[in-house]
Amino acid sequence: MxxxxxxxxxxxxxxxxIKEFQHPQESLLRKKxxxxxxxxxxxxxxxxxxxxxxxxxxCQIPHDQIFVVSGIGCTGRASGYxxxxxxxxxxxxxxPFASGVEIAKPPMKPVIISGxxxxxxxxxxxxxxxxxxNIDMTVICVNNAIYGLTGxxxxxxxxxxxxxxxxxxxxxxxxxxxxxxAIANGATFCARYTVYEYVQLSKAIARGMNHQGFSFIEVIxxxxxxxxxxxxxxxxxAMRQMFKKARKRMNEKDIGLDIHKTDIIFEAGKGFTKIxxxxxxxxxxxxxxxxxxxxxxxxxxx
Amino acid sequence: xxxxxxxxxxxxxYFKNGNWAMVEGAIASGIAEFFAxxxxxxxxxxxxxxxRLPAVGGKAAFIVEDEIASINMCIGASWAGSKxxxxxxxxxxxxxxxxxxxxxxxxxxxxxxxxxxxxxSTGLPTFSAQGDYMQVQxxxxxxxPVIALTPWSVQECFVLTIEAFNISERLRxxxxxxxxxxxxxxxxxxTIPKEEExxxxxxKGPKQGIDKTKFKQFDAxxxxxxxxxxxxxxxxxxxxxxxxxxTEDGIPKLDEDLHIELIDRIYKKVEIxxxxxxxxxxxxxxxxxxxxxxxxxxxxxxxEAVLEARxxxxxxxxxxxxxxxxxxxxxxxxxxxxxxxxxxxxxMGQLIWPVERYARKECTLVKRIGGTPxxxxxxxxxxxxxxxx
Numbered sequence: 184m185x186x187x188x189x190x191x192x193x194x195x196x197x198x199x200x201i202k203e204f205q206h207p208q209e210s211l212l213r214k215k216x217x218x219x220x221x222x223x224x225x226x227x228x229x230x231x232x233x234x235x236x237x238x239x240x241x242c243q244i245p246h247d248q249i250f251v252v253s254g255i256g257c258t259g260r261a262s263g264y265x266x267x268x269x270x271x272x273x274x275x276x277x278x279p280f281a282s283g284v285e286i287a288k289p290p291m292k293p294v295i296i297s298g299x300x301x302x303x304x305x306x307x308x309x310x311x312x313x314x315x316x317n318i319d320m321t322v323i324c325v326n327n328a329i330y331g332l333t334g335x336x337x338x339x340x341x342x343x344x345x346x347x348x349x350x351x352x353x354x355x356x357x358x359x360x361x362x363x364x365a366i367a368n369g370a371t372f373c374a375r376y377t378v379y380e381y382v383q384l385s386k387a388i389a390r391g392m393n394h395q396g397f398s399f400i401e402v403i404x405x406x407x408x409x410x411x412x413x414x415x416x417x418x419x420x421a422m423r424q425m426f427k428k429a430r431k432r433m434n435e436k437d438i439g440l441d442i443h444k445t446d447i448i449f450e451a452g453k454g455f456t457k458i459x460x461x462x463x464x465x466x467x468x469x470x471x472x473x474x475x476x477x478x479x480x481x482x483x484x485x
Numbered sequence: 486x487x488x489x490x491x492x493x494x495x496x497x498x499y500f501k502n503g504n505w506a507m508v509e510g511a512i513a514s515g516i517a518e519f520f521a522x523x524x525x526x527x528x529x530x531x532x533x534x535x536x537r538l539p540a541v542g543g544k545a546a547f548i549v550e551d552e553i554a555s556i557n558m559c560i561g562a563s564w565a566g567s568k569x570x571x572x573x574x575x576x577x578x579x580x581x582x583x584x585x586x587x588x589x590x591x592x593x594x595x596x597x598x599x600x601x602x603x604x605x606s607t608g609l610p611t612f613s614a615q616g617d618y619m620q621v622q623x624x625x626x627x628x629x630p631v632i633a634l635t636p637w638s639v640q641e642c643f644v645l646t647i648e649a650f651n652i653s654e655r656l657r658x659x660x661x662x663x664x665x666x667x668x669x670x671x672x673x674x675x676t677i678p679k680e681e682e683x684x685x686x687x688x689k690g691p692k693q694g695i696d697k698t699k700f701k702q703f704d705a706x707x708x709x710x711x712x713x714x715x716x717x718x719x720x721x722x723x724x725x726x727x728x729x730x731x732t733e734d735g736i737p738k739l740d741e742d743l744h745i746e747l748i749d750r751i752y753k754k755v756e757i758x759x760x761x762x763x764x765x766x767x768x769x770x771x772x773x774x775x776x777x778x779x780x781x782x783x784x785x786x787x788x789e790a791v792l793e794a795r796x797x798x799x800x801x802x803x804x805x806x807x808x809x810x811x812x813x814x815x816x817x818x819x820x821x822x823x824x825x826x827x828x829x830x831x832x833m834g835q836l837i838w839p840v841e842r843y844a845r846k847e848c849t850l851v852k853r854i855g856g857t858p859x860x861x862x863x864x865x866x867x868x869x870x871x872x873x874x
Contacts, residue, residue: 213723213725213736215732215734215736216736216737247719247720247721248719250718250719260737262725263725263727263736263737266723267723268718268719268722268723268724268725269723269724269725269726270561270564270725270726270727271725271726271727271728271729271737272557272560272587272728273557273583273584273586273587273728276553276554276557276584279549279553279554279555279557279558279561280557280558280560280561280564281561282549282554282558282561283518283520283557283558283559283560283561283562283563283564283565283569284561284562284564284565284718285561286518286544286545286547286558286562287517287518287544287561287562287565287566287567287569288565288566288717288718288719290719291565291718291719308550308551308554309550309554311550312549312550312554477544477545480486480539481486481487481488481539482486482487482488
């Protein structure tokens with residue numbers, strides 16, 4: 184791994200001049216907010232692009248009905264770069280904000296793009312309750328196993344043994360399996376992909392959005408600047424190569440009742456050695472989505 | 486679930502408590518959603534809204550997972566175009582502070598009922614206090630102007646809640662009702678007028694027929710009252726809101742001048758529209774040599790003391806700010822010049838800070854903590870002591 188990081192992969196250099204470069208989803212980007220804050224090679228850009236491709240290519244929801252909410256963090260800025268209705272909530276509170284909108288205006292389709300620290304550390308309580316209520320929203324969690332924006336402190340997703348700024352001798356406590364949390368709390372669609380699997384990710388996001396109910400898509404992303412550097416995993420390309428090797432496609436049948444089969448395995452010095460990916464929970468029709476339930480709940484008599 | 490439809494405005498005269506009246510005020514204002522977490526002594530509000538709101542066609546009244554979620558859901562629903570209400574008490578109000586900060590920064594209209602109880606911490610859950618006065622203004626970090634109204638009777642609980650919604654909608658800002666446990670649970674007569682007699686104001690939206698792509702959610706440059714028109718999600722304006730310092734279209738930009746301009750405007754907005762806020766209530770102040778300043782239930786005890794002192798020939802008056810934030814300085818300063826001042830409150834001394842600041846002299850403090858309202862006898866004692874001087 185150490186050797187890889189020293190080599191420069193020439194294929195990644197863009198030879199075309201910037202002027203000619205046009206983003207394939209340009210109409211869906213909020214140009215005033217760009218340039219982004221992201222480091223070159225960051226997986227959040229890939230995720231945003233996958234989301235934009237999902238709404239323009241794979242799902243037919245009118246763009247006026249989609250709105251994007253994010254919390255705080257690197258991924259928290261995602262909502263600002265997308266030219267749709269959006270909101271940048273406070274730390275950990277993207278889900279309650281989106282729930283409020285969804286309850287007030289049921290035709291709206293909330294999409295939450297936020298990080299693992301935001302959704303599962305400070306905002307875990309809200310995530311569990313939104314899943315329990317089965318609110319019609321799509322949660323896209325960019326899991327880079329670290330707090331990126333604040334400079335690389337360990338998150339609840341940082342694997343055992345991994346080094347970070349606050350675990351210089353290696354992480355001691357166990358990480359969360361985010362998909363496990365989602366399924367256990369009642370999500371009705373759950374998928375996980377790495378940023379390497381771009382097309383599958385984009386299609387999964389579209390499936391999640393078409394689904395009526397709480398859908399969760401976990402994106403294993405690379406923070407080569409903080410996580411990769413401290414754990415000797417190389418640059419963005421090297422980390423994605425690692426994802427390519429480590430991914431192991433699984434579906435609902437493979438997992439069965441043992442959800443621990445979806446655990447991510449990390450070995451200190453080697454990096455991620457196993458990342459189960461795929462659709463972990465196919466769309467469930469039951470229970471009915473929350474705002475539908477509210478509308479159906481009361482039968483009025485005069 | 487079968488629900489019998491109820492009228493939105495329950496016109497008539499009732500013998501009810503403050504919590505009931507605040508809920509009726511909110512429903513008469515046309516709230517569509519209510520999100521809260523149960524907490525004494527505001528639990529009754531939560532219970533009564535859950536009964537009333539579905540029956541008047543409001544979308545939902547929910548007990549959500551925590552206080553933090555409730556304020557954030559309110560902000561979300563408000564951005565989706567609804568009038569929203571939340572209710573809480575001391576500890577819950579502390580938890581809501583970060584969310585309220587977001588609401589001030591993103592100029593989100595909503596109303597928060599804060600029924601004060603004894604503190605700090607869990608304190609005196611079912612008892613009354615007036616210790617959140619400073620928290621309302623300084624609870625969240627940073628600079629933001631607050632509008633807070635304080636009722637002293639059940640009738641005012643009803644009237645001020647409607648006022649609060651009107652101010653909040655007009656100025657695009659959160660408004661806090663600072664009730665105390667005593668006012669919220671005492672029973673007395675309350676009259677609800679006819680629906681057409683109640684003035685309800687809704688927020689202004691973007692002008693009809695404008696180019697949706699050019700609309701700016703935080704642009705108040707052509708508004709006399711400095712309140713930007715508010716578009717909502719799903720209307721095609723592609724609006725964006727953030728708690729970060731933002732430009733007129735809501736794009737985060739960490740810029741010194743921009744921050745000064747933004748915060749300045751938010752302050753000015755509250756300052757130049759002060760004619761919209763309820764005026765202070767004065768009683769027998771024209772010839773008064775001593776003036777008592779008090780709010781809520783303490784003001785009722787003070788009134789009793791004023792009446793008794795007047796019988797004994799002492800010239801005492803009562804000044805009761807209804808809008809406690811911003812402090813009604815213009816009405817207060819002429820009084821402060823000519824009279825000695827006594828502040829009566831159910832805390833170790835919070836209201837006395839702005840009073841002494843604007844009076845520019847030392848005032849007598851009659852404080853009462855422990856959950857029960859101040860005794861008029863103690864106030865009378867303070868009046869007599871001051872009159873002897």
